[in-house]
Amino acid sequence: MKAKIMTVVGARPNFMKAAPIIAAIREHNERMAALPNSMEVSNSPVVIESVMVHTGQHYDEAMSDRFFVDLCIPKPTVHLGAGSGSHAAQTAEIMKRFESVLLQEQPNLLIVVGDVNSTLACALVAAKISFDGNGTRPLIAHVEAGLRSFDRCMPEETNRILTDHLADLLFVTEESGIRNLQQEGIPDDKVHFVGNTMIDSLLAFRSKASTSHILDTLNLRGMDSAERPGNGVARYALLTLHRPSNVDHRESFLAILEGLEELASSCAVIFPAHPRTQQRIADFGLERFFDHVNGAGNEEKRSSTSTNGKICLLDPLGYIDCLCLMEHAAVVITDSGGIQEETTALGVPCVTVRENTERPVTIQVGTNILAGTSAEGIRQATRQQLKLGAEFAMPEAWDGKSAERILEVICRELGKQQQTSAS
Ligand code: UD1
Numbered sequence: 001m002k003a004k005i006m007t008v009v010g011a012r013p014n015f016m017k018a019a020p021i022i023a024a025i026r027e028h029n030e031r032m033a034a035l036p037n038s039m040e041v042s043n044s045p046v047v048i049e050s051v052m053v054h055t056g057q058h059y060d061e062a063m064s065d066r067f068f069v070d071l072c073i074p075k076p077t078v079h080l081g082a083g084s085g086s087h088a089a090q091t092a093e094i095m096k097r098f099e100s101v102l103l104q105e106q107p108n109l110l111i112v113v114g115d116v117n118s119t120l121a122c123a124l125v126a127a128k129i130s131f132d133g134n135g136t137r138p139l140i141a142h143v144e145a146g147l148r149s150f151d152r153c154m155p156e157e158t159n160r161i162l163t164d165h166l167a168d169l170l171f172v173t174e175e176s177g178i179r180n181l182q183q184e185g186i187p188d189d190k191v192h193f194v195g196n197t198m199i200d201s202l203l204a205f206r207s208k209a210s211t212s213h214i215l216d217t218l219n220l221r222g223m224d225s226a227e228r229p230g231n232g233v234a235r236y237a238l239l240t241l242h243r244p245s246n247v248d249h250r251e252s253f254l255a256i257l258e259g260l261e262e263l264a265s266s267c268a269v270i271f272p273a274h275p276r277t278q279q280r281i282a283d284f285g286l287e288r289f290f291d292h293v294n295g296a297g298n299e300e301k302r303s304s305t306s307t308n309g310k311i312c313l314l315d316p317l318g319y320i321d322c323l324c325l326m327e328h329a330a331v332v333i334t335d336s337g338g339i340q341e342e343t344t345a346l347g348v349p350c351v352t353v354r355e356n357t358e359r360p361v362t363i364q365v366g367t368n369i370l371a372g373t374s375a376e377g378i379r380q381a382t383r384q385q386l387k388l389g390a391e392f393a394m395p396e397a398w399d400g401k402s403a404e405r406i407l408e409v410i411c412r413e414l415g416k417q418q419q420t421s422a423s
Contacts, residue, residue: 002047003414006107006138009076010055010094010118013198013338015067016319017113017143018052020200020403022073025050028407051105055094055118056081060275062316070319071201078105087117087155094121099129102138106131108414112163113143113197115156115337120163127166139413143197143406145170146177147337147358153245156337160358169413171406173341174361174395194405195397198338199345203400205323212324214317218270220328235267237382238329239311242274245373246335246353250284252373256353257289257311259371259378260333265309269333270325272317281313331385333371333378340368347392349385353378361395 005025009018025048032046054076058064068075080097084090094117102110102125110126112119119142129137145164149157164170164181172178173196181191215221220234239260247253263269271290273281281287290313317325323342326332332343335353343350344362351371352362362368367388371381397405 001415001418002049003109003418004049004051004105004107005109005111005410006051006053006102006105007111007113008053008055008098008118008122009113010057010082011114011116012058012063012067012316013336014113014116014118015064015071015073016201016338017197018111019071019073020197020204021111021113021143021406022050022052024403024407028411051078051107052076053078053080053098053101053122055098055122056083057090057094057116057118059083060316062318063275066318071205082118091117091121094118095125098122098125102126102129103131107138108417109139109141109410111141111143111410112167115144115147115160115163117155117159120159123163123166139168139417140166141169141171141406141410142167143171144173146172146179146181146191147174148176148180149356149358151356154243157358169409171402171409173398173402174359176360192405192409193397194409195399195402196341196345196395197402197406198341199398200400200402201319202323202342202345205320206327209320209323209327212321214321214324215328218268218312218325220268220270233328235330236328237263237267237269238325238332238334239269239271240274240332240334240336240339241271241353242277243335243354244276247277247280250286253280253284253286255375256373256378257286259375260311260382261289261309262379263331263333263382264311267330269311270314270329271311272314272322272325274316278313278315331382333382343367344392345394345398349388351378351381351385365392365395366390367392 007018009015029047056079078101082093082097112123123140126138126140142163147160151157170191172191172193178191178193215233220236221232241247246256289311291310292313326342327346329348331349333351337359340350340352340359340362344365344367350368352368353371353373355372369381369385371377
C-alpha cells in the first residue's frame with residue numbers, strides 16, 4: 001500500500017511541533033524498506049509519501065528559515081508565500097493558494113498543527129474540497145487538539161475550536177483536551193491522547209542545545225551565585241512577549257514593562273523580541289526600558305552582566321539558542337503558549353503574562369503561574385516563582401514518543417480508509 005500525507009506548517013510555533021512527525025514518517029519508510037516483501041504489514045501503508053507545505057505566514061530568516069536548519073527539517077515541498085496581513089486577509093490568502101496545491105497533490109491525509117491562522121485556513125480548505133466531484137477529500141488530523149483558554153478574544157481560540165470541529169483525527173497533548181472535546185460533543189473515537197510533539201523536539205534537541213554559544217555571546221557564564229551554585233551560569237531571566245493584547249496597546253505594554261523593572265534591577269533580563277514587539281517598542285516610544293534596541297547587541301558580546309534595571313533586547317533567536325537560554329534561566333516570563341509547556345518539561349519556573357491559559361497541566365505540575373497583566377501581578381508572581389526549588393513531574397506521555405504514537409494511529413486509519421475504498 002502507498003499513501004500520501006501532507007503536513008502544513010506556517011508560523012514559528014508550528015515548526016517544532018511538525019518536525020518529529022516528519023522524522024517519524026521518514027523512519028517509518030526506512031523500517032518498511034528494510035522489511036522483506038513477504039512481510040508487508042497488512043492494513044498499514046508501506047510507503048508514505050510525505051509532502052510538506054509552508055504557507056509563508058512567517059517568512060523571515062529569524063522567524064522561519066533558521067528553524068528548518070535547527071530542527072533538521074527538510075525543505076518544504078511547496079511554499080505558498082502568503083505572508084502577513086489582517087486575520088481575514090492572511091487566512092483568505094492562505095486558503096486561496098492552498099486549494100490548488102491540495103487539488104494537485106490529492107493526499108490521503110492532511111496534518112495541521114497548533115492554533116495559528118495557517119492551521120485553520122488549511123483545515124477549512126481540506127474539509128470542503130472534492131477531489132473527484134463526489135466529495136472525496138483527505139482525512140484531516142489536528143495535532144494539539146482540545147486546548148481551550150475559554151477566551152474568545154484570542155484569535156488562536158477561534159482557530160482551535162474551528163479546527164477541532166473540522167478534524168477527523170484529534171491528537172491531544174494533555175488530559176484537559178479530552179474533557180474539552182467531550183464537552184463540545186466530539187465523538188470519543190476521533191480523539192487520541194498521544195502527548196506533545198513539541199516536547200518530542202525538546203527532548204531530541206536538548207543535548208544539541210547544550211553546545212549553543214549563546215550563554216557566552218550574552219556574557220552569562222562564569223557567574224556562580226548563592227541561588228545557582230556551581231553550574232557556572234549567571235542568574236538571569238528570559239522574557240518573551242508578542243500577544244497583540246499585551247503589546248499592541250501602549251498602556252498594557254507599559255504596565256508589563258513597569259512590572260518587570262524590579263526583576264531587571266536584580267538580574268539580567270534577556271528579551272529576544274518578535275518583530276511585532278520590536279515595532280511596538282518604537283511606535284510607543286518605550287526604548288528607555290531597553291538596552292540594545294533594534295537588536296544591536298545580537299552579534300556583539302554583552303559588555304557585562306551588571307544589572308542596570310534595563311532589559312536586554314535582542315532579535316528573535318533560533319530554536320537551539322532559545323532552548324539553551326530557557327534551560328538555564330532562573331525564571332522565564334512569557335505570554336507564549338509553547339514556552340509554558342517547554343518550561344514545564346525543563347522544570348524551569350515560568351510566569352505567564354496572561355489572565356488564562358489553554359495549557360492547565362503546566363499550572364497543575366507547578367512550574368507555571370498566571371500573573372495577569374498588571375504591574376503588581378507580574379512583580380508578585382515573579383517573586384514567588386524565583387523561590388521555587390522543587391523537582392517537578394513530567395506531564396503524562398510527554399516522553400519523546402508522541403509523533404510515533406500519532407503515526408501509528410494514522411497508519412491504522414489510512415489502512416481502514418484504503419480497505420473501504422477497495423471494497
Ligand atoms: C502568530 C500566531 C500566534 C503565534 C505567533 C508566534 C496567529 C493568529 N497567530 O502570531 O498564535 O504565537 O505567530 O510568533 O496565527 N512578521 C515579520 N516576519 C515574519 C512574520 C511576521 O516581520 O516572518 C511581522 C509582520 O509585521 C506581521 C507581524 O509580525 O504583520 C505579525 O505576524 P502574524 O503572523 O500576523 O502574527 P504573529 O503575531 O506572529
